[in-house]
Amino acid sequence: MTPQTLTKKRGEFRTLTACRLCGGKDLKTFINFGDFPLAGAFLKPEQIPDEKFFPMGMQFCVSCTCVQVDTVIPLDVLFKNYFYFSSAIQTLRDHFGHFAEEMIARFVKPKESLVVEIGCNDGVFLRHLAAKGVRNVGVDPATNVVATIKDPGVIAINDGFSEKVARKIVAEHGKADAVVSSFSFAHIDDMHEVMRGVDAVLGEKGVFVFELYYLGVVIEEMQYDMMYHEHMSYYTLACLEKFLGQYGLEVFEVKKIALRSGTLRFYAQRKAAHPHPISPSVQAQRDEEKAKGLLDAKTYEGYGERVHKTKVELMKLLDQLKAQGKSIIGYGASGRATIIMNYCGIDKRYLDFVVDDAPAKHGFLTPGTHCEIKPWTYVEAMAKKPDYALVFAWPFIEEVKKRRADYLKNGGQFIVPLPAVKVFGA
Numbered sequence: 001m002t003p004q005t006l007t008k009k010r011g012e013f014r015t016l017t018a019c020r021l022c023g024g025k026d027l028k029t030f031i032n033f034g035d036f037p038l039a040g041a042f043l044k045p046e047q048i049p050d051e052k053f054f055p056m057g058m059q060f061c062v063s064c065t066c067v068q069v070d071t072v073i074p075l076d077v078l079f080k081n082y083f084y085f086s087s088a089i090q091t092l093r094d095h096f097g098h099f100a101e102e103m104i105a106r107f108v109k110p111k112e113s114l115v116v117e118i119g120c121n122d123g124v125f126l127r128h129l130a131a132k133g134v135r136n137v138g139v140d141p142a143t144n145v146v147a148t149i150k151d152p153g154v155i156a157i158n159d160g161f162s163e164k165v166a167r168k169i170v171a172e173h174g175k176a177d178a179v180v181s182s183f184s185f186a187h188i189d190d191m192h193e194v195m196r197g198v199d200a201v202l203g204e205k206g207v208f209v210f211e212l213y214y215l216g217v218v219i220e221e222m223q224y225d226m227m228y229h230e231h232m233s234y235y236t237l238a239c240l241e242k243f244l245g246q247y248g249l250e251v252f253e254v255k256k257i258a259l260r261s262g263t264l265r266f267y268a269q270r271k272a273a274h275p276h277p278i279s280p281s282v283q284a285q286r287d288e289e290k291a292k293g294l295l296d297a298k299t300y301e302g303y304g305e306r307v308h309k310t311k312v313e314l315m316k317l318l319d320q321l322k323a324q325g326k327s328i329i330g331y332g333a334s335g336r337a338t339i340i341m342n343y344c345g346i347d348k349r350y351l352d353f354v355v356d357d358a359p360a361k362h363g364f365l366t367p368g369t370h371c372e373i374k375p376w377t378y379v380e381a382m383a384k385k386p387d388y389a390l391v392f393a394w395p396f397i398e399e400v401k402k403r404r405a406d407y408l409k410n411g412g413q414f415i416v417p418l419p420a421v422k423v424f425g426a
């Protein structure tokens with residue numbers, strides 16, 4: 001099908017001309033997505049005329065190997081609808097419980113130690129420390145999320161983490177034995193402000209432990225659908241070592257976390273104090289990054305080409321199916337769906353609608369592509385089921401196949417868009 005021409009209204013944004021972490025100017029754009037809506041900007045039909053689009057390109061920094069989105073959108077626009085409560089998800093609750101146990105076993109003591117968390121969300125991590133009597137302070141800019149913290153043992157500051165906030169914590173509670181952060185570093189534009197804060201609050205022998213979704217997995221597993229404006233930066237150990245080094249910190253351990261493929265936990269400390277020996281895991285991670293070409297601009301160039309190829313393959317299949325008169329729906333209206341649909345040009349001409357389990361999304365349209373979001377019960381009530389369902393939640397295809405076994409049994413088929421296009425029947 002020929003591309004649909006849309007008049008896209010651009011929202012406010014700033015273009016990055018240097019690396020956020022090292023200031024390097026040798027930036028190689030390896031995917032240019034064009035003008036995209038925000039990944040989570042689901043909308044009502046009457047909001048279509050006001051829908052905003054923002055340019056989005058992916059840059060690899062040759063000097064430090066970080067990857068960043070080349071545009072920064074004002075934070076009040078970017079996180080206007082931030083309703084992500086970590087405590088609502090069982091696997092996350094378990095994850096933070098285990099993380100807290102490890103911190104207590106290795107680095108902090110009840111009553112004595114102070115732990116500061118950058119991006120404390122609804123207190124899902126800190127409440128475990130509070131239960132064990134560990135003093136703690138959480139900092140988070142999301143007002144509606146912080147407001148839900150009721151645990152008297154958790155002190156929450158509703159603000160972005162900064163040097164100023166860090167100094168306030170030191171004045172009121174003293175220096176921290178541990179600074180912790182989970183999955184927040186992708187969402188922060190001014191990482192230097194964060195590091196000035198860490199430097200101000202962290203005690204001489206303190207540890208700085210943070211978790212993030214690792215760039216290596218995004219590249220290796222073809223997860224280009226994890227790239228969106230809200231995910232501003234993507235990290236390797238190599239770029240983190242350079243970045244933390246600017247603040248006199250060294251990484252002394254790297255751990256792969258079972259939560260989901262792609263989660264890495266980094267442990268850092270002040271190089272001058274060096275309270276913990278460097279674990280062999282650090283060198284192993286360095287070697288792995290080198291072996292996988294993650295430090296090499298050519299790898300990213302090749303990645304951009306492979307991503308483009310998946311689009312060509314997927315659209316070839318969808319065009320064929322539509323030419324045969326088949327009906328297709330989308331499965332899972334996540335941020336991943338927004339990226340794949342906008343990148344490939346999958347809209348109402350291809351998909352009758354998109355199903356999603358979250359009631360809050362029903363009746364809304366997918367950003368930029370305007371397919372209606374419906375519950376699965378709608379499919380169950382249909383006399384003639386859709387011939388195909390394009391699964392945007394493709395990393396969970398095995399779960400989806402089990403859950404919707406009836407649909408497959410009745411002749412329905414699933415299309416998986418990544419890491420390579422594949423069709424599954426019963």
Ligand SMILES: [Zn+2]
Binds near residue numbers: 021061064066
């Ligand atoms: Zn850089």
